[in-house]
Amino acid sequence: LLLVNDTDGTLVSFSMLRSQQVIAPSEFITDGEFKAVGVDVDTIYVVVKRTINGSTKYFVEKFDSTLTLDCAVSGGAASSVTAANLAGKTVKVIADGVVLGDVTANSSGVITFPRASTTSYQVGINHDVEITTMPVEPRLQSGNLRGFKKRIIRVNAEFYQTQSASVNGQEVEFRQFDTAVLDSSVAQYTGIKKMGPFLGFDYEGSITITQPVPLKMTLLFLDYQVSVGQ
Numbered sequence: 001l002l003l004v005n006d007t008d009g010t011l012v013s014f015s016m017l018r019s020q021q022v023i024a025p026s027e028f029i030t031d032g033e034f035k036a037v038g039v040d041v042d043t044i045y046v047v048v049k050r051t052i053n054g055s056t057k058y059f060v061e062k063f064d065s066t067l068t069l070d071c072a073v074s075g076g077a078a079s080s081v082t083a084a085n086l087a088g089k090t091v092k093v094i095a096d097g098v099v100l101g102d103v104t105a106n107s108s109g110v111i112t113f114p115r116a117s118t119t120s121y122q123v124g125i126n127h128d129v130e131i132t133t134m135p136v137e138p139r140l141q142s143g144n145l146r147g148f149k150k151r152i153i154r155v156n157a158e159f160y161q162t163q164s165a166s167v168n169g170q171e172v173e174f175r176q177f178d179t180a181v182l183d184s185s186v187a188q189y190t191g192i193k194k195m196g197p198f199l200g201f202d203y204e205g206s207i208t209i210t211q212p213v214p215l216k217m218t219l220l221f222l223d224y225q226v227s228v229g230q
Contacts, residue, residue: 009033069124097185150205154196
């Protein structure tokens with residue numbers, strides 16, 4: 001279920017699985033305002049209001065799971081690209097699967113890459129990804145421990161075709177150093193990564209997943225150890 005919030009231009013997504021009584025809300029924020037949303041079978045389209053070179057512009061944009069940047073353009077071998085929808089914006093450049101850094105497009109939308117791409121490029125606006133679990137509520141024989149301070153000790157996270165992720169501030173290591181890796185893309189990883197130990201007690205005991213760089217990430221599940229202070 002996709003809803004546009006007229007008060008602040010955000011987009012709210014609810015993933016629902018009625019058979020298991022699951023309702024998972026997410027908030028989408030862009031550089032501008034979402035004005036409308038529509039779905040054609042399995043393709044999501046949005047109307048977005050953006051400020052380009054001091055002028056208000058409206059764009060019809062399509063959600064694309066192959067891209068990891070917002071308001072993005074992509075292509076093959078190139079050393080620059082002209083993107084009118086990014087004119088005057090500070091954007092990130094991903095060339096051949098490697099994040100090159102920030103570049104500012106000129107007033108005509110010309111973006112010059114730090115180095116040329118040989119197979120593929122992607123240019124767009126960076127965005128933050130944050131996933132936070134619900135507070136931990138351990139139930140022991142002595143009763144519910146919701147009101148006690150808790151500490152997440154270790155986390156086992158299962159990823160699918162993932163290149164970048166961070167768990168409670170600890171960056172997950174996906175790059176392997178047993179082969180030549182300089183100036184090459186991070187191989188997509190599928191499997192379980194063990195993270196921890198983590199320090200600090202609080203009353204929530206939540207786990208936060210973020211991304212250091214805009215690459216691919218699919219998180220399937222989290223398994224964790226928790227310590228309860230009484």
